[in-house]
């Protein structure tokens with residue numbers, strides 16, 4: 001059975017990824033900090049879908065937690081076919097007033113963990129000629145809300161996915177950034193406790209967002225924007241980037257084809273900057 005590793009796999013959008021990837025026939029590795037919730041989620045998936053589930057307790061804000069997940073992703077004995085970078089932190093205090101350690105944790109989970117886990121997963125995927133890396137960004141990566149640096153971390157996730165996906169052309173490995181607006185999860189219940197908002201037309205179920213993302217990943221789409229309103233707006237915002245990408249391909253100057261470290265590149269040698 002193929003294996004999918006999902007960070008933040010014990011709740012919300014992560015649960016929807018776990019459900020749908022299990023239905024597609026994947027065994028699961030679920031990562032989160034809370035052991036009890038992880039064990040409960042694992043038992044539910046085993047009972048409902050008959051798949052094998054490994055709960056992996058790790059705090060992605062901490063180097064030791066990230067190292068445990070990196071080691072699991074790089075394990076050739078049980079290769080991971082799908083990595084879902086879903087766990088995320090949102091600091092809602094105004095930037096200038098927010099506590100610096102909290103802002104650093106946001107960077108550590110939303111950026112450092114995504115970069116390091118993707119880096120651990122890709123070499124094996126490239127060698128096997130197949131695999132998917134999905135990173136849960138946010139619509140706020142296009143249009144950051146007033147407040148703090150959360151939107152900037154989600155903008156990084158879109159730019160990172162776009163850049164690395166371009167270098168993976170022809171390898172059989174696909175990368176997609178999911179950019180949902182509001183999704184009915186615990187996170188949104190905390191931000192918007194009023195029930196009327198949670199029933200409004202701008203908020204969607206996690207299952208719908210995830211189904212769209214998995215379909216987009218199969219089609220090779222780099223950005224997956226679920227929901228017609230969000231899709232139209234982000235499609236418009238994305239137009240210059242898409243035009244540039246197409247122009248580069250047409251001109252035959254696509255970004256450098258990915259090479260497995262050490263095969264065609266001198267390890268550690270910086271490449272000349274692009275533009």
Ligand SMILES: NC(=O)c1ccc[n+]([C@@H]2O[C@H](COP(=O)([O-])OP(=O)(O)OC[C@H]3O[C@@H](n4cnc5c(N)ncnc54)[C@H](OP(=O)(O)O)[C@@H]3O)[C@@H](O)[C@H]2O)c1
Pocket residue numbers: 007008009010011012013014031032033034035037058059060061086087088089090109136137138139179180181182183184185186187188
């Ligand atoms: N809900 C929305 O409207 C929305 C919209 C756009 C984007 N997003 C993004 O979607 C992703 C998932 O959000 P959600 O709404 O599904 O949140 P959620 O229901 O609160 O679930 C968050 C999951 O991440 C885990 N997690 C949190 N911090 C972690 C850490 N430091 N290390 C490891 N695991 C950690 C949590 O488990 P533990 O607490 O046990 O660790 C939980 O499993 C996030 O990246 C978020 O930014 C959400």
